[in-house]
Amino acid sequence: SLSAAAADGTDVGACTDGNCEIAVTEPVTIHFRGPADGSRTTLSVTTVGPNEIEYEVKSGSNRSKGGASGPGQGCLTYLREHGSGNSCGTLDSTRPSPRPDAVVIQATTGADGTALLHIVSP
Template sequence: MTAADGSDAEACGDGNCEIAVREPVTIRVKIPDGPAKLALTKVGRNKVAYKVTAGRSRTSGEASGAGSGCVAVFRSGGSSSSCGVAGKPPGKVDGAVVLQVVAGADGTALVRVVSD
């Protein structure tokens, strides 16, 4: 997989990035409730898992299978997430930060972060 920002996790610090990673990594991002840590905990062939920690709040997800992925949307005061077949890259959502992780057949995970 190729990504607009290569494999540079620091590109996500401004709330907008697309990176490809081959191993677990921790990325610092800013969500509406403040700073957060996105940890890709599993990266493998058609497999990806993540956990986001912000203060006392946590959300996580895991997907496996061809074309699988997860999307999480962070708004002030809460978040929602779902995993399954990866869709198109996320668009901007007013007042929110959107995270998408997509598992690749080559063992690479694509991470996209989009903020308004």
């Protein structure tokens, strides 16, 4: 069974408004509106496998990379108008809370090779 029962299934199109919860089983590129005046933001999942995910975010002139491996591991990326920040470690796969000043990206690994990806906009 799919460890990640994502609200939006595998539909990357659900992310274009900056809010989604999808299951990712292979490398994928997602486009959505970023924090800086709705600038185009690209999230590229480059590696996904059992208990592993790596991704890169490009928003305006910002570049950010996240990666996690191991059971229950994940990364949070906060995209702000003038920069971004990452934190990786043990995460539960529940939806992160919206932040008033940032777009939040959360990626959590799955034992079956299905990663759960959340994008939460203010």
